[in-house]
Amino acid sequence: MNNLIGMILIVVGLIFDFFGCLGLVRLPDVYNRLQAATKCVTLGTFSIMLGTFVISGFTAVGIKALLCGIFLLIAAPTAAHALSRGAYKAGVKLWEGSVVDKYGEDRAKK
Amino acid sequence: MRSKIVLFILAYILWALLNWVPDWQHLLVGVFVSVFVVYLTAGLFPTRFKYLFDIKRYLWALYFIPVFLYECIRANFDVAYRVIHPDLPIKPGIVKIKTGLKSDIALTFLANSITLTPGTMTVDIDRSNGILYIHWINVRDTDIEGATKLIAGKFERILKGIFE
Known part of the structure; x- marks a missing residue:
């Protein structure tokens, strides 16, 4: 039973990881791509880790997988935040279809 | 001082989980590692530990x-x-x-x-x-x-x- 639940979690994780990668290819600019990368890949990978934990239970592998998953949930959005801020400061433009840029307006005012 | 003790306990729990399944050798080394970690990072963490309870x-x-x-x-x-x-x-x-x-x-x-x-x-x-x-x-x-x-x-x- 645990095996089945674990496998389902891993497959769901792989599907979301795939959507994340597809988003990386299809979406137009750095910021939109980061959106796809953080959301889908974070939950997808977390789901794979959780599946590993469910299959192996409270063993050396299972506990480490769970810890990795929790750290990933904290670290991935922080990394995305740092990347997008860095990209903006380095002068990467928004996609031309973007409707509003309050950040640029406020930076121009300073 | 109290914040260091709390940090030590958290670091020690993390160490024990990372070295699952626990046995006495790992747990003993963990004491030294946790003391070292607390010594290095004590200044980085918030000190309002009264909220912890x-x-x-x-x-x-x-x-x-x-x-x-x-x-x-x-x-x-x-x-x-x-x-x-x-x-x-x-x-x-x-x-x-x-x-x-x-x-x-x-x-x-x-x-x-x-x-x-x-x-x-x-x-x-x-x-x-x-x-x-x-x-x-x-x-x-x-x-x-x-x-x-x-x-x-x-x-x-x-x-x-x-x-x-």
């Missing part, structure tokens, strides 16, 4: 987890839908939102939660004015009040209960 905060945290998970899963389906759709239905932009949260850790959690919820990603934080800049994949409201309500409305109250 406040039951109400844990109840708020328990309430936060399902709300966060629901939003996180919804975010994934949202992105998946936008990526698969042949016309790529996106309308991106960077908007401003206001927040009443003050402490570092609450702002960190708010920014991270916003990043993992549907269509939004924190780009920068202006702490002195309590303003967050959010990249929104499908802008529905460019106004500061409207955007605040749509993006941060759910989390702000809960995070206030946990951290402030």
